[in-house]
Amino acid sequence: MLDQSTICAISTSPGVGAIAVIRLSGNESIEITDKVFRSPKTGKFLIGQAANSLHFGQLFYHDEVIDEVVVGLFKAPHSYTGEDIVEISCHGSVYIQQKILEVLISEGAQMALPGEFTQRAFLNGKMDLSQAEAVADVIASSNAAAHKLAINQMRGGFSKEIGALREQLLHFTAMVELELDFSEEEVEFANRTELQKLTEKIEVLLRNLKDSFQLGNAIKNGIPVAIIGETNVGKSTLLNALLNEDKAIVSDIHGTTRDVIEDVVNIHGTAFRFFDTAGIRETKDHIENLGIERSYSKLEQAAIVLLVVDTHNSFDLVKSRIDKIRGRMDTKQQLIIVANKIDTGLPTTIQQLEVLDLTDHEKLVFIAAKQKKNLDELIDYMIHAINIEAATQQDVIVTNARHYEILKNAHTAILRVLTGLEDGITGDFLAQDIRECLYYMAEITGEVGTEEVLGHIFKNFCIGK
Numbered sequence: 396m397l398d399q400s401t402i403c404a405i406s407t408s409p410g411v412g413a414i415a416v417i418r419l420s421g422n423e424s425i426e427i428t429d430k431v432f433r434s435p436k437t438g439k440f441l442i443g444q445a446a447n448s449l450h451f452g453q454l455f456y457h458d459e460v461i462d463e464v465v466v467g468l469f470k471a472p473h474s475y476t477g478e479d480i481v482e483i484s485c486h487g488s489v490y491i492q493q494k495i496l497e498v499l500i501s502e503g504a505q506m507a508l509p510g511e512f513t514q515r516a517f518l519n520g521k522m523d524l525s526q527a528e529a530v531a532d533v534i535a536s537s538n539a540a541a542h543k544l545a546i547n548q549m550r551g552g553f554s555k556e557i558g559a560l561r562e563q564l565l566h567f568t569a570m571v572e573l574e575l576d577f578s579e580e581e582v583e584f585a586n587r588t589e590l591q592k593l594t595e596k597i598e599v600l601l602r603n604l605k606d607s608f609q610l611g612n613a614i615k616n617g618i619p620v621a622i623i624g625e626t627n628v629g630k631s632t633l634l635n636a637l638l639n640e641d642k643a644i645v646s647d648i649h650g651t652t653r654d655v656i657e658d659v660v661n662i663h664g665t666a667f668r669f670f671d672t673a674g675i676r677e678t679k680d681h682i683e684n685l686g687i688e689r690s691y692s693k694l695e696q697a698a699i700v701l702l703v704v705d706t707h708n709s710f711d712l713v714k715s716r717i718d719k720i721r722g723r724m725d726t727k728q729q730l731i732i733v734a735n736k737i738d739t740g741l742p743t744t745i746q747q748l749e750v751l752d753l754t755d756h757e758k759l760v761f762i763a764a765k766q767k768k769n770l771d772e773l774i775d776y777m778i779h780a781i782n783i784e785a786a787t788q789q790d791v792i793v794t795n796a797r798h799y800e801i802l803k804n805a806h807t808a809i810l811r812v813l814t815g816l817e818d819g820i821t822g823d824f825l826a827q828d829i830r831e832c833l834y835y836m837a838e839i840t841g842e843v844g845t846e847e848v849l850g851h852i853f854k855n856f857c858i859g860k
Contacts, residue, residue, distance in 0.1 A: 401427060402515075403499045404507035405492050406859035412487035417495050418859060419481040419504055420512055425468060427502045428481045431455055432466060441481075446470035454483070456498045462491045476512055477519030510856025517841060523554045524841025528795055531856050532615070539664030540614045544792055554840045556791055560597050561836045567593065568829045591816050597832075598813060601806040604793050608802075609727075610781075611794035613698050617659045617668030618781050621693045623720060624703035629735040633703060633764040634658075634671040637774075662774055665781075670697070694723060699780050701773075703733045706740025706761075710747040717751075729780035730757045733773065738763040798839055805835035 401421025407414070419428060429441040434452040441450060448468050454461045462485045469480040485491050500506065510531070517527045525548060532545035567590045613619060622630045638660050659668045670693040694700055702720050704713045717732060724730060734740070734748050751759060758776045762769040793799055808831040815825050 401504045402507035402511055403496060403504040404512070404859040405496065406482070406512075407487075410487075411489055415485055415487045415492045417483040417485065417492065417499070418507075418512065419483075419499065420474075420476045420478045420507075420515060421504075422471075422479060423503060424479045424481045425470075427499060427504050428466060428483065430502050431461075431498050432464075441466065441468065444468055446473065454485070454495060454498065456494065461494050461498065462486055462488075472519070475521065476515040477521045478515060507858060508853075509858050510853030510860060513856060513860055514853045522549075525554045525795070525798065525839055526550075527841070527853075528797070530860065532794060534857065534860060536615075538614075538661050538666040541666065541794075544611060544614060544794055547791070548794070556600065557836050557839055560593075560600060561833060563593055564597065564829060564833055564836075568826055568833065587816060591813075594809060594812050594816065598806070598809045601802055601809055604791060605799065605802040605806055607791070608793040608796075608799040610698075611792040612796070612799075613781075614665070614792070615794045617666040618699060618777075619668050619670065619693075619697045620699045620701060620777065621670045621672060621697035622701045622703060623672055623694055624733075625705070625716060628703045628705040629764045630703050631671055633701070633733065633735065633762070634669055636764050636767050636770055637662075637667075637669060663778060665778060667699075667777065694720070697728060699729045699731060699777055700724060701731050701733050701777075703735050703764075704748075706734050706736050706744050706748070708744065709741070710744045713744060713748065714751075726756060728756065731773070731776050731780065732757065732759045734759065734761045735764050737761045738766060738768070801835050801838050805832050808832035808835060 399422065401419055401423040403417060403419045406416045406418045425441050431454050432441060432450075432452050433455060434450060436451070439450075444450065446468060447470075450466045450468070452464065452466065454464050465484040467482040467484070469475070469482070471478050474480040483495060485495060496506070513522075513527050513530050516522050517524055522530075529545050529549035533542065533549055536542040536545050622634055624630050638658055657668065657670050659666055661667075672693050700720065702717060704716055706713075713734075721730065732748075732751070732753075734745065737745060745761065748759065748761075753759060758780065760769060760773045760776055762773060764770075793802065808828060811828045812825065812832060815828055
C-alpha cells in the first residue's frame with residue numbers, strides 16, 4: 396500500500412558545496428514549504444502558484460532567516476514521483492541543510508527512506524521496476540559505456556522489448572485456456588504453428604538477453620583484463636604504464652609479484668579492471684605456486700588476456716608460451732599478445748613474431764613498456780577487442796544480476812513450452828508452462844513481485860533519490 400505521508404531528504408551529495416537541493420514529495424509538500432517560505436519581493440504564497448515554476452525567497456524558523464533559497468514546484472501527476480514535489484535550492488552549508496530538514500520535519504514532513512522517491516515513482520506508475528533500478532545505475536555509472544547502458548534501460552528499452560512479446564504470449568495463453576473449457580468438443584483456438592513461431596522468437600530473445608549479462612556486467616564494473624606471462628617479462632611495468640602510477644613493485648628478481656594486483660582505470664570512457672598476475676614458471680616455492688594458480692584463475696575470468704612475452708627470448712620459447720596460454724582460453728575471450736622490450740629485443744624473434752598466425756580473436760602488438768612506446772596502439776586493440784561502441788548501440792544489454800537470474804528461469808520455462816509443443820502435450824500442461832514463463836517476464840518489470848523484493852531493491856539507493 397502506498398504511503399500517503401510527505402517525505403523530505405537532501406538530494407545532493409553529503410558535505411559542503413556551493414548549492415544543496417532538498418526535496419519534498421507528497422500531497423502536503425507545497426503546504427508544508429509555504430509555512431516557512433517568504434517572498435520578500437512579491438509576498439505571494441507558494442500555494443496557487445503555477446507548476447514547473449521557480450520562486451526566490453527566504454526560509455524562516457521562528458521569524459529567524461535560515462537562508463535565501465530558490466523553490467521549484469512540480470505538481471502531480473506531472474512530476475518524478477507522480478506526487479506534488481518541492482525542490483529547495485539552498486547554500487551548501489551542512490548546518491543550513493540540516494536546519495532546513497529540521498524545520499520541514501517540525502511542520503509535518505517525514506524523513507525519506509533510501510530510494511523512497513524512486514519507489515513512489517514506481518508505485519505511482521511513472522516507471523516500471525527495471526527503469527527504477529536503472530536510476531540507481533545512472534547515479535553509480537563511472538564511465539561513458541556504463542552510463543549509456545543505464546540511460547537506455549531507464550528510458551524503457553529493456554521493458555518495452557519484454558512487454559511486447561509478453562502481450563502476444565498472453566493472447567495465446569488465453570486461447571489455450573479457452574480450449575480447456577471446450578475440451579469435449581476438441582476445438583483448437585490457439586494456432587499451434589503460430590504459437591511455435593512466437594515461442595521460438597521469445598526463446599531467442601531471452602537467450603540473447605541472458606547471454607548479454609556477461610558483457611553488461613563487465614561494462615558496468617570494468618572490463619576484466621588479465622596481464623599474464625612469465626617472470627620478468629615486464630607485466631608489472633606494463634600495468635604501471637597503463638595506470639600511469641607505480642602500483643606494482645618492479646624489480647629484476649624473478650617472482651617479485653606473488654599475488655594478483657588489481658586496479659580499475661577509465662580509458663576513453665570505458666572502465667578496464669586490470670589484474671597483474673604472478674609470473675608463470677616452474678618453481679618449488681609453495682607461496683609462489685599459489686600465486687601462479689591465482690594467475691590461471693584470473694585468466695579464466697578475463698574478457699581480455701594480455702599475454703606479455705619477452706623479445707629477448709628465442710622465438711621457439713616465446714611461441715611455446717603463446718601456445719600454452721592459447722590452450723587455456725576459450726573462443727569468447729580476446730587474446731592480445733604483447734611483445735615487450737622491442738627496443739633491445741632479438742631482431743630474429745621480432746621478425747618471426749610479425750608473421751605469427753593469428754585467429755580472429757587474437758592481436759599482436761609490439762611495445763616497450765618502460766618507455767611507454769606503442770601503448771596507444773595496445774589501448775586501441777583493447778577497445779576494439781571488446782567492441783564497446785557496438786555493444787552500447789544495442790537496444791538492450793542486461794547489467795542487473797536480478798534480471799539475469801529471472802531471465803535464466805524464464806528461458807528454462809520457455810524451453811519447456813517449446814518441448815511441449817514438439818511433443819504435443821495437452822493444453823493444460825502447455826498453459827501451465829506458458830504461465831510460468833509469463834510470471835518471470837512480469838517479475839522483471841515489477842508487474843508481479845513482493846514487498847520483500849521491492850524493499851531489497853530500493854534499500855540500496857541513496858537517500859534523496
